[in-house]
Amino acid sequence: MSAVGTPVLEARDIRRDYTVSGGLFGRNRVVHAVKGVSFSVEKGRTLAIVGESGCGKSTLARILTLIDPQTSGEFLIEGHPVDIAVTRPTPELRRKVQIVFQNPYGSLNPRQKIGSVLTEPLLLNTDKSAAERRDLAMEMLVKVGLQPEHFGRYPHMFSGGQRQRIAIARALMLSPSILVLDEPVSALDLSVQAQILNLLADLQDEFGLTYVFISHDLSVVRFIADDVMVMYFGEAVEHAPKDQIFADPQHEYTRMLFSATPRADPVSIRRRIEARA
Amino acid sequence: MPLLSVRNLTVTFATSTGPFKAVDGIDLSVEAGQVLAIVGESGSGKSVGMLAVMGLLPPTATVTADEMRFEDIDMLTLTGKRRREIIGRDITMIFQEPNASLNPCFTVGYQLEETLRQHLKLGRRERRARAVELLRSVGIPEPAERLKSYPHQMSGGQCQRVMIAMAIACQPKLLIADEPTTALDVTIQKQILDLLMKLQTEHRMGLIMITHDMGVVAETADRVIVQYKGRKVEEANVLSLFTAPREPYTRALLAALPENATGDRLPTVSDLVAAQTAGAAR
Structure with a gap:
């Protein structure tokens, strides 16, 4: 358990470069995907990372979830420095951070039953018996708003929203402390999106989870985030508490993002109709 | 006379579990120079209805309508040859996935x-x-x-611009845009919507905007049709839809917008349906 106020997740000047082959005769190029990003998230809070495609937010997510190593910079989980390029992460470390991906159709194996999806993390990382694993999976299904009888079904039998619930359940099976959510609702319908956002809020309260929520949808971010970090071409151009950033955006790019977001309030509709007439 | 008028459109798919009605008795009409938004969740039949007008549905689909008229042409009895003359010239359509709608083997110029x-x-x-x-x-x-350039050498936003260029190439009277910005970033979405609206005004086109995004509706539409499970739930002009929605489903959709959240929970459509059935039972 971390003490109150100490960050669960901390990044100091994280950088990530990729080398792109220049072909047979060309010279190799280096792409700086993340150019020195620092932040920290306290237990039970939500940091939203906002930016458009290519800004490095998913690269950052891959570093946070121990999929890719950082090129340089320090990265701490519950106060312990992590660099998977130097030391292989232990199973204890791996279970602390889990991820939910954007596309609930692509992130589940179509030939794997839901029960096996949910028990696999336990099989690989714990020495629980088959019966225990099964009970835990059933319990988790109920917690994410599905039924125990869904245990033996295949992914194609579920809707997009239900699949995203399954992906969330899978991520929670190892009782992680940090959940990285990479655009978890952008592939979903408006009403289903609302259900999933409510579920995420409930689960955060129940398990004291820390969220890193990656999104390009500012209205969703406004609903779920505590702090917001805006990324642009690999740099964090603005990082502030939610209320502050929405009330008084400092950086030009943040302002541009806000003005590009469609507004559904009657005042702006009336203004548009008048301009059109 | 409306540009396109459709009465009692029904589309049924033959599936292995029997016939499935994707569109169930939809009426709609669009005037020249008007923007009609059709909004609904996935499975509400909003795309299928428009594909039926275009004649792009697979043979498993049965399309019936009391009337389907483009200007003075009856679209129901049209021969294939005549239809191909109209589709792509007077009525054009752009789709959600710009990269998938272009052929990767040919240059965009071709x-x-x-x-x-x-x-x-x-x-x-x-x-x-x-x-x-x-x-x-x-x-x-x-x-x-x-x-x-080939499509893979261009970004998603640029491919969508090429699709729009193809759609307006013959100065169509009606443009159907099926979720034109769903796959794009917000900043690019803004540019594409602005472009569509500019072209629509310049050429006085009729524009049908199919979308699930209430924000896009608010930014573009003159009139809105809300569809749910293949049926039309509500039709209204854009301002009255947002200020005084008549139907519970529309109200639920608007309440589920994250920016309209009042507390720390979002009301969902199923909450509302549950509340309604409880109310009806009482």
């Missing part, structure tokens, strides 16, 4: 000129000139150079 070759009697030089002009009008820099 694909753009193919539309012109099919529908307009232009010489080779004139076609080339028109293609350059079209790319310029949709805001692609260095249009003459870009004609030689």
Whole structure:
């Protein structure tokens, strides 16, 4: 358990470069995907990372979830420095951070039953018996708003929203402390999106989870985030508490993002109709 | 006279578990110079209805309607040859996935000129000139150079601009845009919507905007049809839809917008349906 106020997740000047082959005769190029990003998230809070495609937010997510190593910079989980390029992460470390991906159709194996999806993390990382694993999976299904009888079904039998619930359940099976959510609702319908956002809020309260929520949808971010970090071409151009950033955006790019977001309030509709007439 | 008028449109798919009605008795009409938004969740039949008008549905679909008229042409009894003359020239459509809608094996210039070759009697030089002009009008820099590009060499936003250029190539009277910005970033979405609205006003086109995004509806539409499970739930002008929605489903959709959240929970459509059935039982 971390003490109150100490960050669960901390990044100091994280950088990530990729080398792109220049072909047979060309010279190799280096792409700086993340150019020195620092932040920290306290237990039970939500940091939203906002930016458009290519800004490095998913690269950052891959570093946070121990999929890719950082090129340089320090990265701490519950106060312990992590660099998977130097030391292989232990199973204890791996279970602390889990991820939910954007596309609930692509992130589940179509030939794997839901029960096996949910028990696999336990099989690989714990020495629980088959019966225990099964009970835990059933319990988790109920917690994410599905039924125990869904245990033996295949992914194609579920809707997009239900699949995203399954992906969330899978991520929670190892009782992680940090959940990285990479655009978890952008592939979903408006009403289903609302259900999933409510579920995420409930689960955060129940398990004291820390969220890193990656999104390009500012209205969703406004609903779920505590702090917001805006990324642009690999740099964090603005990082502030939610209320502050929405009330008084400092950086030009943040302002541009806000003005590009469609507004559904009657005042702006009336203004548009008048301009059109 | 409306540009397009459809009465009692029904689309049924033959599936292994029996017939499935995707669109169930939809009426709609669009005037020249008007923007009609059709909004609904996935499975509400909003795309299928428009594909039926275009004649793009697979043979498993049965389309019936009391009336389906484009200007004075009866679209129900149209021969294939006549339909192909109209589709792509007077009525055009753009789709959600710009990268998937373009053929990866041909340059964008070739694909753009193919539309012109099919529908307009232009010489080779004139076609080339028109293609350059079209790319310029949709805001692609260095249009003459870009004609030689393949779709994979362009970004999603640029591919969607090429799709729009193809759609307006023959100055259509009606443009159907099926979720044109869903796959794009917000900043690019803004640019594409602005472009569509500019072209719509300039050419006084009828525009049908199919979307699930209430924000897009608010930014573009004159009139809105809300669809749910293949049926029309509500039709209203855009301002009254947002200020005084009549139907519970519309109210639920608007309440589920994250920016309208009042507490720390979002009301969902199923909450509302549950509340309603409880109310009806009482």
